[in-house]
Amino acid sequence: MKSSRYAFIYTIGCQMNVYDSEKLASILNSCGFEKTDDMDKADVVVCNTCSIRHKAEEKAYSFLGRFSRIKKTKPHLITVMAGCVAQQEGEKAFERVPHLDIVLGTQAFSRFNRHIQAIQSGSSRIVDIEDSPAIYESLPDSSTFEENKVSKFVTIMQGCENFCTYCVVPYVRGKERSRKPDHIIEEITLLAGSGVKEVTLLGQNVNSYGKKEGEISFPELLKKINQIDGLYRIRFATSHPKDLSMDLMHAIRDLEKVCNHLHLPVQSGSDRILKKMNRGYTRQQYLDKISELKRQCPDISLSTDIIVGFPSETIEDFNDTLDLVRAVEFDSIFAFAYSNRSSAPAAKFSAQLDEKEKLDRLNLLLQLQEAYTEKKNKEQIAKTLEVLIEGRSNKKHDGYEFFEKNMEQMTGRSESNKIVHFPSSRFKIGDMVRIRIENAYPHSLWGHPELN
Numbered sequence: 001m002k003s004s005r006y007a008f009i010y011t012i013g014c015q016m017n018v019y020d021s022e023k024l025a026s027i028l029n030s031c032g033f034e035k036t037d038d039m040d041k042a043d044v045v046v047c048n049t050c051s052i053r054h055k056a057e058e059k060a061y062s063f064l065g066r067f068s069r070i071k072k073t074k075p076h077l078i079t080v081m082a083g084c085v086a087q088q089e090g091e092k093a094f095e096r097v098p099h100l101d102i103v104l105g106t107q108a109f110s111r112f113n114r115h116i117q118a119i120q121s122g123s124s125r126i127v128d129i130e131d132s133p134a135i136y137e138s139l140p141d142s143s144t145f146e147e148n149k150v151s152k153f154v155t156i157m158q159g160c161e162n163f164c165t166y167c168v169v170p171y172v173r174g175k176e177r178s179r180k181p182d183h184i185i186e187e188i189t190l191l192a193g194s195g196v197k198e199v200t201l202l203g204q205n206v207n208s209y210g211k212k213e214g215e216i217s218f219p220e221l222l223k224k225i226n227q228i229d230g231l232y233r234i235r236f237a238t239s240h241p242k243d244l245s246m247d248l249m250h251a252i253r254d255l256e257k258v259c260n261h262l263h264l265p266v267q268s269g270s271d272r273i274l275k276k277m278n279r280g281y282t283r284q285q286y287l288d289k290i291s292e293l294k295r296q297c298p299d300i301s302l303s304t305d306i307i308v309g310f311p312s313e314t315i316e317d318f319n320d321t322l323d324l325v326r327a328v329e330f331d332s333i334f335a336f337a338y339s340n341r342s343s344a345p346a347a348k349f350s351a352q353l354d355e356k357e358k359l360d361r362l363n364l365l366l367q368l369q370e371a372y373t374e375k376k377n378k379e380q381i382a383k384t385l386e387v388l389i390e391g392r393s394n395k396k397h398d399g400y401e402f403f404e405k406n407m408e409q410m411t412g413r414s415e416s417n418k419i420v421h422f423p424s425s426r427f428k429i430g431d432m433v434r435i436r437i438e439n440a441y442p443h444s445l446w447g448h449p450e451l452n
């Protein structure tokens with residue numbers, strides 16, 4: 001029988017939160033709530049929060065602020081704050097959001113259904129931010145599968161013990177712990193059986209997968225996933241440069257389903273700042289790993305994360321970062337202005353930069369990278385790329401008029417993670433096609449399917 005009660009989940013932040021939200025949806029489904037995209041219809045509203053930067057946290061509070069108005073007209077509505085801000089704030093969350101019912105920390109998922117039932121039976125204000133050494137395990141629930149989804153995230157480990165001085169993750173996501181290989185394989189086999197063609201394996205530092213548990217290593221896990229029938233592609237994030245091993249480089253080189261792409265956050269190009277960030281490598285060590293990677297895996301596409309305006313960052317430090325970006329020639333970067341997080345040690349560092357200076361540096365960095373992104377995209381022209389079709393395109397991307405009248409336009413990604421648009425009526429979502437690239441735009445490529 002179809003449920004007539006609905007759950008609306010609003011997700012802020014990283015890919016791991018997208019995965020966690022699916023788990024929350026599946027728990028709510030087992031409590032009799034069907035997932036809805038219409039918040040007005042909802043009987044449960046969950047905000048799955050992120051606290052990595054101030055902006056993300058504010059976004060959560062501004063969303064949650066709407067609860068008090070809705071609760072007035074819909075008193076039975078159950079409101080939940082989940083994830084990193086919930087973990088960080090605990091009881092304090094009620095001061096800013098008085099109409100909240102449940103504060104659900106990052107390690108409390110296994111108890112979520114109990115809390116929902118307690119609220120339904122009349123309890124009020126439940127806070128669960130207990131540490132839990134085990135990972136919440138559940139298999140994907142087919143009722144929460146999105147139609148036509150060809151690519152899915154799969155969390156393989158949680159927590160982080162690297163303690164980079166700017167970062168809240170070790171404080172809100174707890175100690176590093178890895179899922180059992182068998183559970184991961186079972187989950188991905190199920191996904192592949194339901195039509196998923198690509199998985200992105202998630203962890204704060206996938207290179208230390210299984211180390212604590214004495215289980216198989218990350219490259220060994222990749223080898224096992226590579227054998228799953230029906231799966232075409234494997235991606236993963238994030239690798240920490242200090243732990244990037246030769247075995248992993250070989251796995252990228254040798255395993256046919258593992259994409260020739262690596263996201264390797266550098267954070268800064270200055271040795272002085274890297275030390276203050278507690279990153280555990282020098283600029284030269286990072287560059288050496290990149291050279292080895294390019295030697296082992298020619299044509300590998302590279303992306304990174306960079307923080308500008310870390311406390312005490314001088315113009316010379318910032319120039320070192322720009323120089324590193326010039327030296328590596330990343331395909332893309334994710335750049336952030338340093339955001340002060342009170343639970344992270346850097347909040348107490350001296351010589352904090354003002355917001356304008358941070359934004360000026362951010363803009364300079366983004367401008368520099370734009371030229372490399374364009375260069376990397378142009379290098380694809382006249383090449384034939386394997387593209388996994390993710391959907392139909394109905395917009396004019398990048399502002400260019402490349403659409404062909406009377407032809408269906410499709411979109412997908414290359415192995416190097418570049419967006420490719422092409423006209424075709426022959427293919428369907430989930431197909432892998434060979435596309436000859438004819439044009440490159442700032443954020444995408446355009447071509448035609450190869451004739452065969």
Ligand code: 5AD
Binds near residue numbers: 166337
């Ligand atoms: N300020 C700005 N960016 C941050 N990141 C993590 N913490 C902060 C912070 N306090 C960035 C890092 C990380 C990415 C996920 O978010 O670059 O790799």
Ligand code: SF4
Binds near residue numbers: 163
């Ligand atoms: Fe944060 Fe550093 Fe851990 Fe990444 S490795 S989650 S930046 S502490």
